[in-house]
Amino acid sequence: MASSDTPVSRRLQSVKHIIIVLSGKGGVGKSSVSTQLALNLYQSSPTARVGILDVDLTGPSIPRMLGLDGQGVHQSSDGWVPVYADRAQARLACMSVGFLLKKKGDSVVWRGPKKNGMIRQFLSDVRWGELDYLVIDTPPGTSDEHLSLLEHMAPVHSRLSSVIVTTPQAVALMDAMKCLSFTRAVNLPVLGLIENMSGYVCPCCGEISNVFSTGGGEEMARREGLKFLGSLPVDTELVDLLDASEMNEAVANLETNPVDGHTPEKTAETFTLLNRYSKTSSAKLFRNILNGVSVSLGETSESG
Amino acid sequence: MVQAQNPAADVPDNAPEHCPGTESEFAGKSAACDGCDNQQICASNDPKLPDPSLPFIRKRMANVRRKILVLSGKGGVGKSTFTAQLGWAFAADDQLQTGIMDVDICGPSIPTILGIAAEQVHSSASGWSPVYVQDNLGVMSVGFMLPSSRDAVMWRGPKKNGLIAQFLKDVDWGELDYLVVDTPPGTSDEHLSIVQFLKESGIDGAVLITTPQEVALQDVRREIDFCRKVGVRILGLVENMSGFVCPGCKTESKIFKPTTGGAKRLAEETGIELLGCVPLDPRIGKSADYGVSFLDEYPDSPASTAYLDIIDRIKEILAD
Numbered sequence: 318m319a320s321s322d323t324p325v326s327r328r329l330q331s332v333k334h335i336i337i338v339l340s341g342k343g344g345v346g347k348s349s350v351s352t353q354l355a356l357n358l359y360q361s362s363p364t365a366r367v368g369i370l371d372v373d374l375t376g377p378s379i380p381r382m383l384g385l386d387g388q389g390v391h392q393s394s395d396g397w398v399p400v401y402a403d404r405a406q407a408r409l410a411c412m413s414v415g416f417l418l419k420k421k422g423d424s425v426v427w428r429g430p431k432k433n434g435m436i437r438q439f440l441s442d443v444r445w446g447e448l449d450y451l452v453i454d455t456p457p458g459t460s461d462e463h464l465s466l467l468e469h470m471a472p473v474h475s476r477l478s479s480v481i482v483t484t485p486q487a488v489a490l491m492d493a494m495k496c497l498s499f500t501r502a503v504n505l506p507v508l509g510l511i512e513n514m515s516g517y518v519c520p521c522c523g524e525i526s527n528v529f530s531t532g533g534g535e536e537m538a539r540r541e542g543l544k545f546l547g548s549l550p551v552d553t554e555l556v557d558l559l560d561a562s563e564m565n566e567a568v569a570n571l572e573t574n575p576v577d578g579h580t581p582e583k584t585a586e587t588f589t590l591l592n593r594y595s596k597t598s599s600a601k602l603f604r605n606i607l608n609g610v611s612v613s614l615g616e617t618s619e620s621g
Numbered sequence: 622m623v624q625a626q627n628p629a630a631d632v633p634d635n636a637p638e639h640c641p642g643t644e645s646e647f648a649g650k651s652a653a654c655d656g657c658d659n660q661q662i663c664a665s666n667d668p669k670l671p672d673p674s675l676p677f678i679r680k681r682m683a684n685v686r687r688k689i690l691v692l693s694g695k696g697g698v699g700k701s702t703f704t705a706q707l708g709w710a711f712a713a714d715d716q717l718q719t720g721i722m723d724v725d726i727c728g729p730s731i732p733t734i735l736g737i738a739a740e741q742v743h744s745s746a747s748g749w750s751p752v753y754v755q756d757n758l759g760v761m762s763v764g765f766m767l768p769s770s771r772d773a774v775m776w777r778g779p780k781k782n783g784l785i786a787q788f789l790k791d792v793d794w795g796e797l798d799y800l801v802v803d804t805p806p807g808t809s810d811e812h813l814s815i816v817q818f819l820k821e822s823g824i825d826g827a828v829l830i831t832t833p834q835e836v837a838l839q840d841v842r843r844e845i846d847f848c849r850k851v852g853v854r855i856l857g858l859v860e861n862m863s864g865f866v867c868p869g870c871k872t873e874s875k876i877f878k879p880t881t882g883g884a885k886r887l888a889e890e891t892g893i894e895l896l897g898c899v900p901l902d903p904r905i906g907k908s909a910d911y912g913v914s915f916l917d918e919y920p921d922s923p924a925s926t927a928y929l930d931i932i933d934r935i936k937e938i939l940a941d
Contacts, residue, residue: 341728341773343696343806348836375807376694376840422842424694426808426850429778430645457696457806458727459773460781484697487910491770492728499773517865517876524869528876529906551876560834561880 324441326472328396332368332448334614335473336508337466339500340482341492343457346513346549348378349559350482351454356594357607358450359409368399368448370439371413372466373456374432375425380415382559384590390416396444403588412443429461436465457492459499467503478506478617480546480610484514485533493534497541508613509544510534511606517551525550546609552599558590633659642779675821677790682822685720685797687939690815690827690853694840696806698832699861699899701730702909703928704803707828708735709914710932712758717798720751722788723762724815725805726781727774732764736912741765748793761792778810785814806840808847816851825939826856828896831887833863833879838887845891856938857896859931860884865901866923876901894938897931899924 329335338351348371355369371379380386383402390412391398399410414425414435427435445451456462470477479500483493493510500507512534516525528551538545594600632640639653648654649664657663682688691704704721711719723731732738732752740752742765751759763774763784776784794800805811816824827848831841841858848855860883864873879886888895902924908915916925 342730343698343728344832344837345697373807375809376696376843378836378839381836381839421839422846424808424843424846424850426813426847428810428813432809459775460727461777461810464775464777486906488701488730488733488906489697491733492730494771495728495773498771499775502773502775519867519869519872520874521867521872522870524867526865526868526903528865528901528903530903530910553874553876553878556834556876557878557880560836560878 321472323469323472325437325469328441328443328445329451329470329473329476332445332451332473333476334449334618335451335453335470335477336610336614337453337455337477337479337505338482339455339463339479339496340457340489341459341494341496342483342489345482345484345489347457347482348373348382348454349555350480350511350513350549351452352379352382352559353594353599353603354480354607354610355409355450355452356591357600357603358452359403360591360595361607361611364408365450366408366410366446366448368410368412368445368451369402370443370451370453371411371415372436372439372453372462374414374427374435374462376456377413377415379411379413379454383409383411385411385416386421388416393444396442397438398444402590406588410445410448412439432461433465436462437469440466440469459496463499467505474504476618478508478614480508481510481543482513483510483534483537485512485527485530485548487530487533489529490533490537493537494541497543506617507543508610508617509546510538511546512548514551515548520553544609544613547602547606549599549602549606552597554597555594555599558593558597645779672786672818674786674790675818678786678818679821681790681792681794682800682819685794685800685822687799687825687941688802688819688822689799689825689856689935690802690804691830692804692812692827692844692848693806693830693837694808694842694844694847695831695837698830698837699905700806700830701725701734701803702905702915703828703830703859703861704801705731705734705909706914706916706928707801707932707935708754708758708760708799709916710929711799711801712755715757718757718796719759720794720797720800721758721760721803722792722800723760723764723803724785724788724811725803726763726776726784726811728805729762729764730909731760731762731803733912734909735760738764738770738912745793748791749787750793759794759797761788781810782814785811786818789818808843812847813851816853824853826854828856828859828935829893830859830861831884832861832877833875833883834877835881837877838881838884841884841887842891845893855893856935857894858884858888859896860898862901863898868903873900896934897927899927899931
């Protein structure tokens, strides 16, 4: 396993930065942060090429969030072709086990070794092409998937970094701490910590409620000497957008073409999800987070 | 004190150093296997012999009347919080003995939620003794076995399975009326193992927890599929975080909108009973962080009423 020339390293040769999104706890928003990170990186330059890999094998959410539910993966002579969220422009590539299931209700009941094999295939057999960033969304915990990822990507370790997502309550912070211990144990650089779901703005009176308390993430970052990238409040607009992407697509189709709602070719070029995302309040907050990520990326690649 | 850093359960005592474990992908194939007497057995793909711990588990579980799993495909939907409330509600009856087993090995939250995070597990002649929250509520979690709460448990499947087997056979649960099992998100090693280990003793049913959004429901659909595949009875669905009442203006709003009809639609589609919906109350999270019982602290909250109704319904279904 010490050999530096493996199918995975050959395949990932053309990927500049690999960012792993981690959190010890489930349901804190790893997938939504991964999606936002990918969208923002995509937007950061008109030529940026971004990949997003979902290694949450038993609960893939990325296809839904990008509005790609029901899409399939094609086989080419050069490996699996990822699904492109921006269709024709082909700058936002996505791969998830969700694309390989027949029905969305099918469960993937796999033990560790099978998950390990799938991850190896995702890393070595997907035709990512040239990528500036590969964002990897992980399942909760510090187990098979995480160990497999790190093991298979050992030859490209110098290009790896991670972002930790947490929510503000003590229960989640404890798991985030475990996650941080994990990154230290495997020598994975941490770009910073994001606090998600800190506060909720009542749509009726504008009062901010701390549904899951607040400030815990910043406090933890300070204590552990991590960079605090920012906090994101609960944004119902974003929840709606990511939860019902296909419907939005349909609505947008109707909006752009009220007479004939059936012109997928035309709307495909505009990438409606991104347009709608740019209008949410989270998008504005995430720009600062992206700046923080870019600065940290610069630092880690210099020191590494 | 019992330490979690035991060798993997599937590494035999007489195995060579660096044995990958008999259940491992590399069993019989790694460099360490050369010269091991059992290399042939490991390397062959013959079906594995039945787990030797099964008879011990059966013996231990014979004293447990009801075994309930709390499942959800998705993380962070409130499995542990619900498990804790269920445990507390069962234990409110002095006559009943209740146990809570936390098989979320990588992210154990149960000790914090029950306010016993600083406790340790002690072993005695009759096995590991659970940590008691009150006289009739015993708890077992990997959280009690870590040197510090900061430590990550970086284990692959076989090692997690080994610990789950130990929780079932080595823990001195005593006579229990209810054993509630809290699980990690997903449908993987932990879930398969607990179902396999408890197959002979029988699982009374599973409670599935979800939140209203489609992203969560998708994962719960997968969990339903899992339950049907492995033959575990589903007691019902609980929708958590459905609606939020602003403490300022008392208006209820939906943080996580049921874009595809929420748990209600899912229940109709799949023919599974919807046990109830629990509104989002910020005090639930607070209570969990401080390790106090939400039901005792805020009995007049709508969420408490919802919890109690659901728990009554579960008892009814179990015919207790």
